[in-house]
Amino acid sequence: MMSSSPQLFTLLTDFGLADTYVAQMKAVLLRGCGLAARIVDITHEVPAHDIAVASFQLFETVRQFPPGAIHIAVVDPGVGGSRRRIIAQLRAPERSFVVAPDNGLLSTLLGEEMLRAAWEISALELLSERRARSTTFDGRDVFAPAAVFLGCGREPGELGRSLELGELVTRPAAFIRRWAGEPITGTIVRFDRFGNAVTNLRVEGAAPPALRVAGRTVALVKSYGDIKQLGALVGSSGFLELSAREASSREVVALNVGDTVEVLAES
């Protein structure tokens, strides 16, 4: 991890941008790693406490960054309680880590076998903070300092014991269902800004001919422009999504997060 290149951090939280929580975390990173550190916001608009959405968003993004990135993910309804804090190392890109509460946030990465190893963060006394630690903001007081610790070239094992990947908390709702030609069902995970309903169903290779949702059969198309009223397509991260022409698919059919989506077999 020792290198002359600046350290890259990313942040993914449900803190929003109206409060100063995100800026306080960035202040910790810059204080700890110097002004050469690079910080990229993945998003801070995860729906409050929605661990599954955040888990999918980590999957979509972390593998795209250059080697050596340290990702800080904080969607943490249990802050102040007894949930573990962890560091996980990605299989790829090399020397990439995620620092997070152990509450299922890493489920998608784990289910996709994208993690190599994990450690507990327990030696909090090694995290240099000049103030008393709060009981409500581990993002600033534990996770960002742990990221600084790694960014300074220290080893994750110095902060706590190694964990088996099987020990990590998982959320079944954040596992990907992979389509391989047989009928399967999944659910709508979230709506993106354009009103597209993104599912947990992922396609590699040829796309299925159609989906079934809310009592309707929806044909697959190649791109948004091919949609007449409601269509389905393989989104930019490989997930099946439902999209309406120039309107929210949520309004055209009454779709909701959690709705069942059935992938029809090749026929």
Place this chain on the structure above:
Amino acid sequence: MMSSSPQLFTLLTDFGLADTYVAQMKAVLLRGCGLAARIVDITHEVPAHDIAVASFQLFETVRQFPPGAIHIAVVDPGVGGSRRRIIAQLRAPERSFVVAPDNGLLSTLLGEEMLRAAWEISALELLSERRARSTTFDGRDVFAPAAVFLGCGREPGELGRSLELGELVTRPAAFIRRWAGEPITGTIVRFDRFGNAVTNLRVEGAAPPALRVAGRTVALVKSYGDIKQLGALVGSSGFLELSAREASSREVVALNVGDTVEVLAES
């Protein structure tokens, strides 16, 4: 374009900040240009698919950045269809480029004669991407890689043929109407965060005495503090705008995007 100074990129999209689209584009830029690259968000809150608003916002901002900036503008309802992708060079500042779909996004810059040259992006095989290109996210798969290509010192002409500026798609709604003492009409383009109704009418030099909108005559004032109820003034980018005292002008009079605004002659 070869220089030891870090490369500056800006991003202007309608992607919002709740999804990971913007972060995925930034990952491409950092992977391609190294961690020294600088990235500035112009805005990601362009109303979905509103090409005219984005076009005005490019006009307001791109000329203010240092020389050598590469601006990536993606408001792209036609993604996956047959619309061209282009690179345009600004007249000033020097060595500044805009990478965008050719759908009218550059209309305001074009109408103001701020473009020097343009090229088609067609040699996609030169854009190094390690994954299969999606049909729904050219921002990540084409525009950001094309910006990286330019940022590495390559020439735009390597990516495709030179275009006449007259070949570019334009949107009349994104052209500026310039007040020069004679009565003219324009429209309300958008409301800013403070509820000010910004028009496509631009003033250089002395301001007109009054506007007429929604059946009312509205006098020009110097600054927001001079407004009693509803006033008009020359905004910070030179556009005439309507503003209400400590309230949204939209609510005081029932103003809407697209409403006609008449500039009354000097008298």
Place this chain on the structure above:
Amino acid sequence: MMSSSPQLFTLLTDFGLADTYVAQMKAVLLRGCGLAARIVDITHEVPAHDIAVASFQLFETVRQFPPGAIHIAVVDPGVGGSRRRIIAQLRAPERSFVVAPDNGLLSTLLGEEMLRAAWEISALELLSERRARSTTFDGRDVFAPAAVFLGCGREPGELGRSLELGELVTRPAAFIRRWAGEPITGTIVRFDRFGNAVTNLRVEGAAPPALRVAGRTVALVKSYGDIKQLGALVGSSGFLELSAREASSREVVALNVGDTVEVLAES
């Protein structure tokens, strides 16, 4: 202030992220200080014209940044009027400045004795701007250029006369009320993203046993997870806040910004 380390700027405004105002300020900073300058957004979602909220947010954040930061704070309903523009130096961290309108934005810092000195910005001719100054956007035309001036190693006294701290405009609503064991009253200042009602009551050391608000007595807890329905706790910046379990406290009890909150004595 002369140093080979990059200059750090922070921005705190009520401009929102949908318009280009923030990007235009960043363009000024990069043009003036070079691409090595670091810019951190504190927030741009201060409620429009809410000077008290912004003042508390400056207090929460500025002391956390590394030495040498220049903070630009623009919540400025009086732009274009006769209010002063000022530079204030923090007591700590060293070589840290805030550039702002003199309208009460620095009240919390002032009340907490976190300021060392202040200067008026009046020699506008020293601020290098290549365009005519607008009457509506001092953030871009005065405050960012003044920050560049400081960032280039110039002295604040070159821009105007030294001010007594007692000359600065203050807003009583932005002063902290400190609990020291005796009953005191404060108010709700704002709601954070999670619906927590943050007060102007600050605790150092042991927390009080309970608060009284909207006719209810609310017991103090350690962390959000300890709350059954409605609870109070010491937030991450030391302020007392009211929080509801997995719901907005605003909805559980009908709380509003400005509501009186009474801290009950130790008993």
